[in-house]
Amino acid sequence: MNMQLLESILTAYGATSREGCVRGVIAAALEGHVDSMTTDVMGNLIAVKKGSGEGKRIMLSSHMDHIGLMVMDAQENGYLRVCNVGGIRPANMIAEHVAFENGAKGVVGADEGVKDGLEIRHLYIDVGAESREEALAIAPIGEIAVMAPRMAKLGAHRLASPAMDDRIACFIQAQVMLDLPKEIQNDVVAVFSVQEEVGLRGAAAAAFSMQPDMGIALDVTGVGDVPGHEQHVPMALGKGAAVKIMDRSLICTPSVVSLLLDTAKEKEIPVQREVLPYGGTDAGAIQKTGCGVPSGVISIPCRYIHSAAETVDLRDVQAAHDLLLAVVGK
Numbered sequence: 001m002n003m004q005l006l007e008s009i010l011t012a013y014g015a016t017s018r019e020g021c022v023r024g025v026i027a028a029a030l031e032g033h034v035d036s037m038t039t040d041v042m043g044n045l046i047a048v049k050k051g052s053g054e055g056k057r058i059m060l061s062s063h064m065d066h067i068g069l070m071v072m073d074a075q076e077n078g079y080l081r082v083c084n085v086g087g088i089r090p091a092n093m094i095a096e097h098v099a100f101e102n103g104a105k106g107v108v109g110a111d112e113g114v115k116d117g118l119e120i121r122h123l124y125i126d127v128g129a130e131s132r133e134e135a136l137a138i139a140p141i142g143e144i145a146v147m148a149p150r151m152a153k154l155g156a157h158r159l160a161s162p163a164m165d166d167r168i169a170c171f172i173q174a175q176v177m178l179d180l181p182k183e184i185q186n187d188v189v190a191v192f193s194v195q196e197e198v199g200l201r202g203a204a205a206a207a208f209s210m211q212p213d214m215g216i217a218l219d220v221t222g223v224g225d226v227p228g229h230e231q232h233v234p235m236a237l238g239k240g241a242a243v244k245i246m247d248r249s250l251i252c253t254p255s256v257v258s259l260l261l262d263t264a265k266e267k268e269i270p271v272q273r274e275v276l277p278y279g280g281t282d283a284g285a286i287q288k289t290g291c292g293v294p295s296g297v298i299s300i301p302c303r304y305i306h307s308a309a310e311t312v313d314l315r316d317v318q319a320a321h322d323l324l325l326a327v328v329g330k
C-alpha cells in the first residue's frame with residue numbers, strides 16, 4: 001500500500017466546494033497513467049481508462065469533499081460564528097483544532113451553559129483575534145474550516161484521520177486506476193466527486209455527462225462494533241469490505257450487489273453484507289440518472305464517522321481495493 005499517497009490524500013485541505021487541493025494531489029498521482037483526465041464545471045475530477053469496447057462503461061465515484069464550518073459573522077470580541085456545511089455533529093467539534101483553506105488555524109468552543117441541547121449556532125471558532133475586523137481579516141465570511149488534517153496509526157492495522165470520509169475511498173479508487181491491467185474490456189470512468197456531503201451534487205452532474213452502464217460508489221459506512229451501539233448494524237472493522245444492500249439514498253441494484261458478492265467469493269476477498277439505516281452515497285445520485293443506472297457501493301467500515309477520529313482497518317481497505325479491481329479490471 002502506497003502510504004505516502006494515502007497520507008497526502010488524507011491530509012490535503014478539502015472542504016465541501018473547496019476540493020482543489022485534493023484534486024491536485026490525485027491528478028498528480030494519476031498523470032500519465034490514464035487515457036484522459038478532466039475537471040468538469042462542478043469541479044469533479046474525471047479520469048478515464050479506455051477499454052477494448054467489448055465491455056461496459058463503468059462509473060466509479062468517491063468524494064473528495066470534507067464536512068466543515070462556514071464563517072457567517074464575527075463578534076466584536078473576535079469570535080467567529082459559523083454554520084455547518086454537511087453533517088456536522090456539534091458535540092464532535094468542541095475543543096477541535098480546525099484549519100482554513102488559506103492556512104489560518106483556529107480552535108472551536110461552545111457558548112457556556114449549553115451542554116444539553118447543543119446546536120451548531122452555539123459553536124464559535126477562536127482564531128486568536130481580538131476584534132471583529134481582525135477575525136474577518138483572518139477568515140472572511142464564507143470561508144470554511146475543517147477539522148485540522150492529520151493521520152495516526154492505531155495498533156497493527158488501523159488508521160485514524162478526520163477526513164477518512166471519503167479520502168480513504170479516493171485513495172482506493174486512485175490506486176485501482178494505477179493497478180488496472182493494460183488491456184481491459186471495460187471503459188473505467190473514475191469520478192473524484194465534489195459536494196457529496198451536501199446532497200450528492202457532484203456525482204449527479206458527472207453521471208449525467210458520463211452516461212455509464214453501471215455505477216459503483218466507494219464510501220465509508222457505519223459500524224456496530226463500538227461500546228453501547230444500539231443501531232444493530234452488522235458491520236465491523238477488520239471483517240472485510242462491505243457490499244451495500246441499502247442506505248437512505250438508494251436500494252442497490254440486485255444485479256450489481258450479486259456481481260460484487262460473486263466476485264468476492266470467486267477471488268476469496270473478505271466481504272460483509274451492509275444494511276445502513278442512515279446515510280447516503282454518490283450511488284444514490286448515479287442510480288437515478290437518465291433512464292436509471294444499475295448501481296452499487298463498496299464500503300469501507302469506519303468508526304466515529306463525522307468526527308476527527310474516523311478510523312478504518314487497512315485490511316478492509318485492501319479488500320475494497322482488491323474487489324473493485326477484480327470487478328472493473330476485465
Ligand SMILES: [Zn+2]
Binds near residue numbers: 063165196219220
Ligand atoms: Zn462519505
